[in-house]
Amino acid sequence: MVKIRNMEEFAALSGISRPTVSKYFNNPDSVRATTRARIEEALGKYEYRPNIYAINQNRKLTKNIGIVVPFLADPFFAEIARTLEQNVIAAGYRPNLFGSHGNSDVELEVLDSLRSLKPAGVLLAPLGRSSDKLEIEKFCRDVPTVLFDSNLGGIGEAFIGSDNFSFVSQTVEYLVRTGEPPIFFEMRTPANPNANKRRLAYIQMMERLGFEPHVHKIEGEGWSFEEIGRAGALKLLSDGLPASNAILCSNDRLAIGVLSACYEMGIRVGRTEDCQLRVASNDDHPFARFTCPSLTTAAHDYASVADRSVATLLEVIESGGKLASRSETLFPARLVLRDSA
Amino acid sequence: MVKIRNMEEFAALSGISRPTVSKYFNNPDSVRATTRARIEEALGKYEYRPNIYAINQNRKLTKNIGIVVPFLADPFFAEIARTLEQNVIAAGYRPNLFGSHGNSDVELEVLDSLRSLKPAGVLLAPLGRSSDKLEIEKFCRDVPTVLFDSNLGGIGEAFIGSDNFSFVSQTVEYLVRTGEPPIFFEMRTPANPNANKRRLAYIQMMERLGFEPHVHKIEGEGWSFEEIGRAGALKLLSDGLPASNAILCSNDRLAIGVLSACYEMGIRVGRTEDCQLRVASNDDHPFARFTCPSLTTAAHDYASVADRSVATLLEVIESGGKLASRSETLFPARLVLRDSA
DNA sequence: ACAAATTTTTTACGCGCGAAAACTTTTTTC
C-alpha cells in the first residue's frame, strides 16, 4: 500500500481536484455520488488520511470534544466517561478524556490545556464544592460546555444529571416501608453538591413520612470515600448500634466502607431476621453487587445521562455555541434491591 | 488582559524577534536569561499561548504521548493510567488517554486514531490474547511504543511489567507456610498473558515445595471478572468444599467475585480458627482492602512500573525512536497480608 | 436540444508556526 503525503498527492491519484477532495473529507455527502465513489475507491487503494493538525489550524472549531471527570480511578466516573466517549465517536467527533484527580488546580489545568485544543465543546463533570467557579465560568464563556453529574448553578449551557430527590425518596421510602426509618450517613464536608441535595431530600422525606430525620456526619477529606466511610462507621458502631437499625449512605463508595467496617466488627448486615443492621445507599456503583452483602441502592440512569449530555452538547454546537436558555435535565433513579437492606 | 493572536504579535509586544520567541517556547533554556526574563514578563502581561496545531504541523514529532489501557473502568488500569499521566506531564509532554473497552477492534481503532496524532511515543497496555498482534506490531514500527502490564513477545521497544513469578511464589509460599497448599483459581481462557505466567508459576512453586498442583478453571468470557469469579465460585463451592481449604485466585477481580460468592453461601473466609476457607490473590486492586474480609494479595509496584515505563519511553524518544535492544523489566510484588488468608 | 442549475476545476491566498541561512549584536575568554 503506497503512502500518500498530502491531499494534493491523493487528489492527483484519485483524479479529483484537491478542493473537491477537501470538501469530501469535510462532508462526504457534499459531493456528487460518482465523485464520492471515485474518492472512496482511491481511499481503498492508497493509504491516506488528512493531517489533523493542518485541518484544525484552519477550522474555527475542531471536531474535538473534551470529556472531563473529577476522578478517573472512580469506577463510577470511568463508566460514564466510557459511555460518553462512545456517543461522542458515534456523533463523528473525537473525544479527549481527562480526569481532575480530585484536585481543583488540576481541574483548571485540564480546562486550560483543553482550551488550546480549541474543542467544539466540552462535557464537564466538575469537582463540585472545591471547584474554582469563577475560572470555570470564564472557561464556559469561551468554550461551549455542558455540565453533567454535578451542577454548578448557572454555569455552562446546560446541566444533565440525576434527580437526587428521586434517589433518596425511593431508598427512604423503601427502608421505612420494610423496617425502621433510616439515619443518613454522610461526610461532614462533602466534595460534591449532590450530597447536599441528598441530605435535604432525606430530611424532607423523613418529615413528610412523620419521622424525625437523623443525619450522621463523619469526618474526612478527599476522594478516598471507602476509607472515610469505613473509619466513620467503625467510630459510629463502636459506641453500640445507632439510633436506628437502618443506615442510608449518601453514596455507594461510603457504603462500601461501611459494609467493610460492619464485617470487621462482626455486625451482620441485611434484611433477614438474623441481621442487626440494614445498609442502603445511592449510585449503583459498578461494585455494589459484589459487596458483602450485595448493596441495595438507587441506580443512576447512566445511559440516559450520557445520551442526553452528548445530544445537548451537539445542539449547543450546532446552534453556534449558545443556547436560548440554560436547561437542567434530571433523570430519576431506579431502586435496586439487593441483600444489604 | 489583552489577547494575542499569534507569535508575531506577541514577539512585537515583548520586544523580541519571533524566531527567538519560538526558540523560547521550544526550550526556555535555549535563550539567554535576560531574554527569557523579558519574554516571561510579557507572558505575564499578555495572554498568549502558541497554537498547538500550527506547532504540531511543523514538528516531525509532537509532544503528545498516547496512553492506552485495555479497560478504563477497571480501577487497576485507571489507577496506573493516572500515574502515567502525571509522569508524562512532569516530563513536559501531553498525555492522550484511551481505553480499549476490552475489545480488540477498538484497540486497533485507538491506535489508528493515535497514529494521526503523530505522538512522540505511546505507552500501551495491550488487551493480550485477543489483541491483533500483527497490526500492533505494524503500529510499533511507525510509532515508538513501550508496552506495559501485559507483554506481547517481541513487540514494542521495551516491556515494563510485574514479575508474575514473584507474585505467585510469595502468595503460594505464604499460604503453604501458614496452612494447606492452595488450589489455583482462574479463567479457562484468560484474556491476559499474565494469567498464563501465574498459572505456570503456581505449578512450579507447588512442585518445588513438594505438593501436587491443582488448577481450577472456570468458564466465562470478557472483562466482567468479578461476575465470572462469583459464578465460578458458586459452582465450585456448591459441590462441597474444594480439595484444599485455600484458594489462590489468579487476580483480585476474580477474588472479589469469589468472596462475594462465599459470603452469599455463608462460608466464612479468613485465617482464623472459625473460618472454612482462605482466599488469597494477586494485584492489590484498589478495592482489595474493602472486601469482606479484606483481601490478602500480592501488590503491584504501581509507582515503579509507571516511572520506569515513562522513563523508558523518553529514552526511546530521545534516541530517535529505536533502542539497541528490546528490554524487559519486571518489578517484584509485595505481599500484603490482610484478613482473607 | 438548449438553457438553467449544479458540481467541479483552476487559481490564489492565508493560517501560525518551525527552520535554515546570513548577518548583527552581545557576551565571554584570556
Added chain:
DNA sequence: GAAAAAAGTTTTCGCGCGTAAAAAATTTGT
C-alpha cells in the same frame, strides 16, 4: 580590549489544508 564564541535578528521558505472567486464542465429540466 581584542578576538572568539554565543545569542539574537532579519529574511525567507514551506508545512498541509481551508476557503473564496471565477471559469469550466457536467447534470437536470422541459
